[in-house]
Amino acid sequence: MNALGKKIMAIGASVAVLFSLTACGSSSASSSSKGVDGGTIHIALNATVTSLDPMITGAYVARDTMRSMYESLVTLKQDGSVGPLLAKSYKVSSDFKTFTFTLRSGVKFHNGETMKASDVVASMQRWIKLSQIGSTFFTGSTVTSPDADTVVITSPKPVSTGLYLMADTGRIAAIMPKSVIDKATSTGVTEYVGTGPYEFSSWDKDNKIVLKKFADYSSPTGATNGYTGKRVAHADKLEFDFVTDGTTRLSGTLSGQYQIGYSLADSQYAQAKANSSLKVEKDEMLETLIFNKQEGLFKDNTKLRQAILAALNMSKIAKAGHQNSDLYTNDGGLMPKNSPLRSDSSLDKYNDPDAAAAKKLIKESGYNGQTITFLTTKDYPYMYDESMEIQNELNAVGIKTNIQVLDWASVLQKMFQPGSWDMLISSYSYSANPISYSFFQASGAGWNTDPEFKEIADSINAATTETAQKAGYDKLQDWFYTYVPNIIVSKYQQISAVSTKLNGYSSGMQGPVYYNLQLSE
Template structure:
């Protein structure tokens, strides 16, 4: 066996938008929303290694974090929310995780062996204990992985009808129906991560909803005071991997005694708290404050490539189920104006037609680029005439919890009106938007969101058959299955080129606008912060 360690209109819109911004107190677009996160290390941040205690400062104390939206849950596999991802990964770990370059690396698995990319022998690390003191065994892993396949929308077709069996307490056999070279990349995804938890927690979950947050991570869940804070304490029995820290992989240390994640929806409150020292780290720093923070000797900024901005479309119920209507919406929109509305300077965003993040080089493609950023309301009107559009409402959900979603929604509404579409903007707090998106498909036609970095196309939520109501498209399903089963990345890439062209030209499952940077801030008493699909809070110290 081989062992795998593979790792005129614009000015009018802008003026209108400025009036809206002045009238509203909304959250800034630092961290993204349900579906995004950082994908590289920061441009400006501390570069201390967690093992250098002198550089890091003394261990102990409390790390106080101000987050911009409440996580809908801490149950990792069930939510695409960034807040859920970041708040839960202090608690939970996965069999495989990712290095900084997004290559898979072992975490709770000691090794994974395969000869054919169809049968995988997963040897577990022995002696790893959950926060309840019980040792992790194969039965916990099997229950957790089967639940991940049931709950997560990033698993694609790879694991359809897959079987998991135990070979003793510390070995699990994964048997796929068909070979896939993308198996480990998918298992390592930080989005809706394959969290390993005790089997008894899963068995005791009422209606499949986890209420006991027990993992193997460096911090234990202590308390969640709704709409106020989540409290974690250091897990003294944590056993780190004997590898250098690298992205989400390698050695993790809980160098602070406790962490509080405070839910602070208002951006001015987060910023003021950071400046006064009430908070040590803050999500969602307003982009307009970037220069001021750079000039503050007591603060550090983190500006890092983060996610892709997009508008999700309802392909299950309502007017947007018609592909030609979706094509009309896409034809009408000016991506550059939308991104300028969301992010006040071109240094904070980039225009790109690729569904896959520009940093994942093996999957880069400009297929379908001619359908991106059309800004062609006349073409939109032609398509609307073809389907006999009769001024029906097109309901767009957005939120003031994230400025970039609200501001881009305002401009999109106006652009669509110019193309003859009766666009209506409906504003919710972020958790309510997520709930309505998943559970009330008849109440909306589109929503503003973002998508974080994934390592393979089948993990893209915008192409998922289950996310936000999903879609019924045999070509997408068949091509994704072919990508997953392709014997080489080169052959898979050719298939992905064809599928992205189809998405832009015909299907339009989302409207993709481009990518953007997130802006975080922290006090200089915090050392060791790194970023990889979101800020990482282990291997971090804080001094008084």
């Protein structure tokens, strides 16, 4: 790789180091007892999974489940830098337009077929067409195979962040058999076939997903490092149970019914932390208020979005949602503090409530008392509590809201139905690069199609110096606080309870690893 490429990769790696130290909670909850192979590991999820097509859904419960089934060419190390997975090696051209991957040989799909370059070509073509990141940054790219062991992606424009975009696990660039892709419908693939250490077994759509150990799995070499390196399916099965009640998830983990209780309420933090049979694992998330910019009151109404930013007291909202101050930080930056990609530009507009300014902007926006449809859920208690506080604060400046409380699966469905909502709260793992956040993509929640974002993202991808990159990130954050596509509420630590009778728990910058888990004696 050329000098500039190495420099950019180094910047991304250093950012990710910060993520792993401050955001991921990537410690291991392991027992002092010896691990044993076999058995079923039960993971209690807080919401149902609505799709097992990794290019269609970005929901965390689905992402973390599918990580054991599907694999990509490259993925993220513990420090957030890029490493190989199904690719044996890769290189990037000096103009950041050509990405060449040498494939690992002998990799089997769950249906018994051997992975071929034609499967990779079909998969990456589908990812570019369907995924938010692929369609935003790689549209117009070609995917070819000059020989049986090589796949080349050629972009019409520079994509200096390209490897990170392909390594992102939010909507994984999963490699699947071409035969499965050819049979896919508009709603997704109809067969769930990947190359991961676990394969699909069953899906009771209201209750659970069961994955079983893939006997012919071919693991990458090297020590496990984030999502790279050795992967071992110790358990016979992974069972993901849909348990929307947080008390049941915690009590079930305490009783041994579940080995992991995912995404507990902040109110359960002290109880879980005090119990010697559990370890509390944390994943830092960015929580944000999203506006529907495709249809309704917020479409083409920057003034109204600015008014809501001016009206809200983020300190009060975050406190309402997170009972323990150890579990959130009021910070409006797109990246964490001390990150090389961090910008402090325009942060004077964050958490600066001004009722008079809000009312002035409301008048200028043309808003005349219409009711805003505000979706929320109790599956994530903080979302409901914060929504109620937001409603109170908006009511104080004359903005009416109708809060609709739905289960999280329904929120995810309505999120992509523009006529169903105006505003909602959601949360996101950190991105390796801020331009790849889902809420900035045209097909992401809120439908950001502002051409200025595209211009800024293109300038960052085409940057040839660190100074130019820094200017790009400052401009991005200035745009964020002027256009207000969405509003950062706070950064918070999502907590999960993990039994000390479970070995091998780890996580990366985008959620937990389940395939290396092992029951103890």
